[in-house]
Structures are given as C-alpha cells and as structure tokens.
Amino acid sequence: MxxxxxxxxxxxxxxxxxxxxxxxxxxxxxxxxxxxxxxxxxxxxxxxxxxxxxxxxxxxxxxxxxxxxxxxxxxxxxxxxxxxxxxxxxxxxxxxxxxxxxxxxxxxxxxxxxxxxxxxxxxxxxxxxxxxxxxxxxxxxxxxxxxxxxxxVMSTGHHAAVSAGVKPGSTVAVIGDGAVGLCGVLAAHRLGAARIIMLGRHDNRLAIARKFGATDFVSSRDEQAIQEVQEMTKGGAESVLECVGTESSMKTAIGICRPGGAIGYVGVPHGSETINLSRMFQSNITLRGGVAxxxxxxxxxxxxxxxxxxxxxxxxxxxxxxxxxxxxxxxxxxxxxxxxxxxx
CATH class of the missing domain: 3.90.180.10 (Medium-chain alcohol dehydrogenases, catalytic domain)
Known part of the structure; x- marks a missing residue:
C-alpha cells in the first residue's frame, strides 16, 4: 500500500x-x-x-x-x-x-x-x-x-471553548486564524457566545471566521492587539481561546483576558512555556486546556x-x-x- x-x-x-x-x-x-x-x-x-x-x-x-x-x-x-x-x-x-x-x-x-x-x-x-x-x-x-x-480541529477548538468556560451570552476572544482557531470560533458560537473577537491577519480566513460566528476582528499583534481588545471590551474577554502555541500568542491571551476569566489553551507549545503568572495571579485568571x-x-x-x-x-x-x-x-x-x- x-x-x-x-x-x-x-x-x-x-x-x-x-x-x-x-x-x-x-x-x-x-x-x-x-x-x-x-x-x-x-x-x-x-x-x-x-x-x-x-x-x-x-x-x-x-x-x-x-x-x-x-x-x-x-x-x-x-x-x-x-x-x-x-x-x-x-x-x-x-x-x-x-x-x-x-x-x-x-x-x-x-x-x-x-x-x-x-x-x-x-x-x-x-x-x-x-x-x-x-x-x-x-x-x-x-x-x-x-x-x-x-x-x-473541531474537537480541539471545542476543547478550547469548554476549557475557557464559554457560556451563553459571554464575550470570547480567539487567537489564531488557523483551522483550530476557526473551529474555536464555531465552537464558541455553538455554546452561545454573544460576542466573538477573532485575532488574525488573513482575509480569507477571517471571512470564514465571520461565517462561523465571529463578530469583531483584530489584525494587530502583541501589545497593540492587547490594547485594542482591552479597549473594545472595556477590560478584556471573559473567555480566551489560545490556538497557536507560541510565546507571543500566550502573552496575548493573558493580556486580553478579563479579571476572573479563563484561557483555554490548545496550541501545541513552541516557545510558550514561560507565562506571565503575576498577571494571572493578580487578576484571578484561570488557565485550562492542553491536548484535546x-x-x-x-x-x-x-x-x-x-x-x-x-x-x-x-x-x-x-x-x-x-x-x-x-x-x-x-x-x-x-x-x-x-x-x-x-x-x-
């Protein structure tokens, strides 16, 4: 064969x-x-x-x-x-x-x-x-x-959404416009999220994200992206889906998560092993996820x-x-x- x-x-x-x-x-x-x-x-x-x-x-x-x-x-x-x-x-x-x-x-x-x-x-x-x-x-x-x-990818996107505690009426941010991130948007929409912010940079992928239920889009990265999401949500998203696995994506996830919120991480770690525990501690942010x-x-x-x-x-x-x-x-x-x- x-x-x-x-x-x-x-x-x-x-x-x-x-x-x-x-x-x-x-x-x-x-x-x-x-x-x-x-x-x-x-x-x-x-x-x-x-x-x-x-x-x-x-x-x-x-x-x-x-x-x-x-x-x-x-x-x-x-x-x-x-x-x-x-x-x-x-x-x-x-x-x-x-x-x-x-x-x-x-x-x-x-x-x-x-x-x-x-x-x-x-x-x-x-x-x-x-x-x-x-x-x-x-x-x-x-x-x-x-x-x-x-x-x-659909099961992994769902795992990110479940791990991040997505619930009806919630505000969700999804980092990564690859297949897992796009399926994370679909999973969050399926679980009843009212607002889904997609962080990505590729127009064809963002068009799919919109069809899957994304309501807002941020094309910037790192500190600029954190600032934009913080401003548009007045304090951060309740649930963040981290679907990339890099140091940059994890820093962004922690930076845009609302105090008391949760991050569902499913991106295979490559350089993301160091995380900002101080902000997570001070803001009571939960980190859950892993391999789906x-x-x-x-x-x-x-x-x-x-x-x-x-x-x-x-x-x-x-x-x-x-x-x-x-x-x-x-x-x-x-x-x-x-x-x-x-x-x-």
Whole structure:
C-alpha cells in the first residue's frame, strides 16, 4: 500500500510500504478514505520537532473497516468509522474520566505508529477508539467532508471553548486564524457566545471566521492587539481561546483576558512555556486546556454535524489525492491552504 513517510525538514514522500496486519485481538484494519494534513504537522515538516526519518505521518483520518481482531465487538467489516487523533483502550482510569489522550496504553497516529496519510491503517484498540458513522451518510460526500474535522480541529477548538468556560451570552476572544482557531470560533458560537473577537491577519480566513460566528476582528499583534481588545471590551474577554502555541500568542491571551476569566489553551507549545503568572495571579485568571480528548467530544459534535447545526468543512479548502500529500504540505507551509483534505 501507499503511505506518507517523513525523511527530514521539507521532505515527506509517498512510498510503497507493507500492508498493515492484525497484531493484537483488539486491532482493526481500516481502509482510509479521507485524511487531513494538520497545522501541527508543519512543526516537524519545518524541522522544529524531533522526528526521525522513516516515521509515518497523519493523525486525522476516517475510512472503512476491512478486518477486525477476535476481541473487537463494536465493529465489523464494511463499517465506516471516524478516528480521533489519538487511540485509547477505553478501559483505563483516564479513559473512564474522558481523558483518552492520557490513556495508559494509548498513543497517537503517526510517528512510530501507522499514520493516516496512507491507504490503510492498523487501528489499535478499535472498540475504545473508533466511532461509527451512520450508514445513511455512506455515500454523502458533502456530509463526510463535514464530519472529517471532528478527528482533530473541531474537537480541539471545542476543547478550547469548554476549557475557557464559554457560556451563553459571554464575550470570547480567539487567537489564531488557523483551522483550530476557526473551529474555536464555531465552537464558541455553538455554546452561545454573544460576542466573538477573532485575532488574525488573513482575509480569507477571517471571512470564514465571520461565517462561523465571529463578530469583531483584530489584525494587530502583541501589545497593540492587547490594547485594542482591552479597549473594545472595556477590560478584556471573559473567555480566551489560545490556538497557536507560541510565546507571543500566550502573552496575548493573558493580556486580553478579563479579571476572573479563563484561557483555554490548545496550541501545541513552541516557545510558550514561560507565562506571565503575576498577571494571572493578580487578576484571578484561570488557565485550562492542553491536548484535546477528541474521543470524548466526537459523539456530541457528530450529532450536531449530522443535524446540520454545525459545518466545520469550510476549513478544508484544498483537496489532494494520496500522491499529492507532499504538495499539500508545501501548500500549507506556504499559507496557500488553511487545511488540506486527502481523498484516498
């Protein structure tokens, strides 16, 4: 089968690799039909993460079950399934607390594990990880595209909104106009926010943010952005969604948060480890978030997607086939795409 393999900064290749095989009785083999390239994939693509040549890529995918292990009870051959970006056993202490990304036996697609930017994948802990997509949407291409972002970016944006305590009537600020930030806007709107301020600089992305529910826009950065948000809100936003992960974005998040408010941080940290605890302490600002337990959120979000209450598919603005994955990485790295969908 074909799979995407990492070799170094700016170098991902689609190669022929051995077909996946059942290795444990809890495994399933899934033929991938859809995958994505994630903004977080650009960290290793740019050489900023410690990735090893030969590792597989892709943590966002869905497909059709081809084979199941002897202990798989919830799925059968032919089922269409959606996978969160992390696999989990569904049985440990943390899975029981809906914190599947801390599963004692879990892990993440790609790297040393099978990746989703491929023709097939060995799905570990199938019963604890996979989510079945209703048969009624089996051949509905538009609906499948709406569902695909639940694998990561929509669930992560929702995690930011929940962590920041977004509630009906609240004022929310979202930092970052990538796919996660845009989905954070959609999540905040879904939770009833009355005012959503998007901090971003790209017109095409801000247009999507407006469609998702953003009401105000700030294109400046750092201290200027902090001043503008403070002035327009008369003291800061009650809920701030930090969806970038840099030192600048975290400083901005703390600077625009209203006293007594909360920051939901979901941007993968790259230089943001030093934070202004003094302001957080003095203003009673709460910081919550981290890697999103997408498996916990997918069922409720899937209900709303199927009911046409939310449609995150607008973030998928470029489509490639499996052979076009390297071009998709380049397009995202050059900011010619918000998020690339891989149609396998």
């Amino acid at each position: 074909k799979a995407t393999v990492y070799y170094g900064a700016g170098d991902v290749r689609v190669e022929n690799v051995p077909d996946p095989q059942i290795q444990q009785p809890t495994d399933a083999i899934v033929r991938i039909t859809h995958a994505c390239i994630c903004g977080s994939d650009l960290w290793f693509y740019q050489g900023k993460d410690q990735w090893q040549p030969g590792w597989r890529t892709g943590h966002e995918w869905m497909g059709i079950v081809e084979e199941v292990g002897s202990e798989v009870r919830n799925f059968k051959r032919g089922d269409r399934v959606l996978a969160p970006f992390a696999f989990s056993d569904g049985a440990c202490e943390f899975c029981g607390k809906n914190l599947q990304t801390s599963c004692l036996q879990g892990g993440f697609w790609g790297g040393k594990n099978d990746g989703g930017q491929a023709e097939a994948v060995r799905a570990q802990f199938a019963d604890g990880t996979l989510v079945k997509i209703p048969d009624a949407v089996e051949n509905d291409a538009a609906m499948l595209k709406k569902i695909l972002p639940l694998t990561d 337990p997408a498996r916990a959120y997918i069922p409720e979000l899937l209900i709303d997607v199927l009911a046409d209450k939310i449609d995150p598919s607008l973030v998928l603005d470029v489509t490639v086939d499996i052979n076009g994955v390297p071009d998709g990485y380049q397009a995202m790295n050059d900011r010619q795409a918000i998020k690339v969908m891989v149609s396998v």
